[in-house]
Amino acid sequence: GAVVSQHPSxxxxxxxxxxxxxxxxxxxxxxxxxxxxxxxKQSLMLMATSxxxxxxxxxxxxxxxxxxxxxxxxxLSTLTVTSAHPExxxxxxxxxxxSGVPNEQFFGPGTRLTVx
Amino acid sequence: xxxxEEDPQALSIQEGENATMNCSYKTSINNLQWYRQNSGRGxxxxxxxxxxxxxxxxxxxxxxxxxxxxxxxxLITASRAADTASYFCxxxxxxxxxKVIFGPGTSLSVIP
Numbered sequence: 001g002a003v004v005s006q007h008p009s010x011x012x013x014x015x016x017x018x019x020x021x022x023x024x025x026x027x028x029x030x031x032x033x034x035x036x037x038x039x040x041k042q043s044l045m046l047m048a049t050s051x052x053x054x055x056x057x058x059x060x061x062x063x064x065x066x067x068x069x070x071x072x073x074x075x076l077s078t079l080t081v082t083s084a085h086p087e088x089x090x091x092x093x094x095x096x097x098x099s100g101v102p103n104e105q106f107f108g109p110g111t112r113l114t115v116x
Numbered sequence: 117x118x119x120x121e122e123d124p125q126a127l128s129i130q131e132g133e134n135a136t137m138n139c140s141y142k143t144s145i146n147n148l149q150w151y152r153q154n155s156g157r158g159x160x161x162x163x164x165x166x167x168x169x170x171x172x173x174x175x176x177x178x179x180x181x182x183x184x185x186x187x188x189x190x191l192i193t194a195s196r197a198a199d200t201a202s203y204f205c206x207x208x209x210x211x212x213x214x215k216v217i218f219g220p221g222t223s224l225s226v227i228p
Contacts, residue, residue: 009158034215040156044204044218093159095206095216105208105216107151110158 003027004096004108012114013084021079021111023094028104029074030096035067038091038110050077084115118143119217120205128225135192137222139205140185148181148188149206153221159204162190195226 003026013019023033031052036044048058048069056069066088068080077096081088091112097105123138139148147166151159165172165181165188172179178191188207192199202221208214 006158036218043220046215046217049215091158097214104147105206106149107159107161107206109160112156112158 004030004094004106006092006094006108006111008111009109010112010114012116014116015085016083018080018082019084019113021081021092021094021113023077023079023096023108025075025096025098025106028096028098030077030098031074032097032105033071033077034095034097034105035069035077035079036093036095038093044093047079081113084113086115089113089115117215117217118145118207118209119219120148120207121219122203122205122222124222125220126223126225128227129195131195131197131226131228133195135195135199135224135226137190137203137224139188139190139207139219141188141205141207142186144210145183145207146210147208148179149208150177150179150188150190151204151206152201153204154201162203192224195224197226197228200224200226 005024007022033050035047038044047062048056050056050069050071052071058064071077093110095107121140149164150162163174165179176193181188202223204221
């Protein structure tokens with residue numbers, strides 16, 4: 001089946017720094033990618049929808065200036081957490097949807113961000 | 117959007133017993149996927165069942181799909197302590213750009 005990877009799998013950073021997380025579709029082209037956040041013992045919450053070549057669509061309550069999303073190619077979307085603070089510590093998970101037939105969507109393994 | 121809702125939210129069984137969890141969704145799907153998440157870890161893809169399939173097996177896992185009822189079930193047979201995890205269903209709509217809204221998941225505890 002299709003594979004979605006994320007890099008890095010874990011990252012620890014100091015408060016105030018920016019962190020970039022990559023989401024790649026390894027064997028298919030993804031016109032749409034989704035970014036989720038998961039706090040401890042909670043379910044996955046959708047943050048934004050990323051479309052290749054256009055601006056991302058953010059869910060209500062998600063700060064677009066803080067969580068910068070770039071979907072520059074059909075296989076790569078990046079999420080940059082700017083000026084990270086301890087409350088941004090979370091699990092960030094992406095999913096990628098194909099543009100072919102049949103339509104498919106697969107989830108990446110996630111990136112654990114810890115902000116000190 | 118497509119929303120999945122797991123039931124029950126918590127399940128505790130003895131090792132060796134079978135565990136069944138259910139997923140309901142709202143609109144037509146292309147496929148439905150089940151994922152496992154161990155505490156503090158990432159999602160692990162378990163199985164994908166397509167809308168034209170009714171049942172699928174993978175090792176100790178058995179997934180059923182009833183599109184008329186918009187529901188799916190995941191059965192784990194002969195459970196092991198290592199099966200302790202949260203389980204999420206992801207109903208995927210017929211359009212790839214349709215977002216998935218996750219439910220709370222089923223937290224499974226397998227007691228040795």
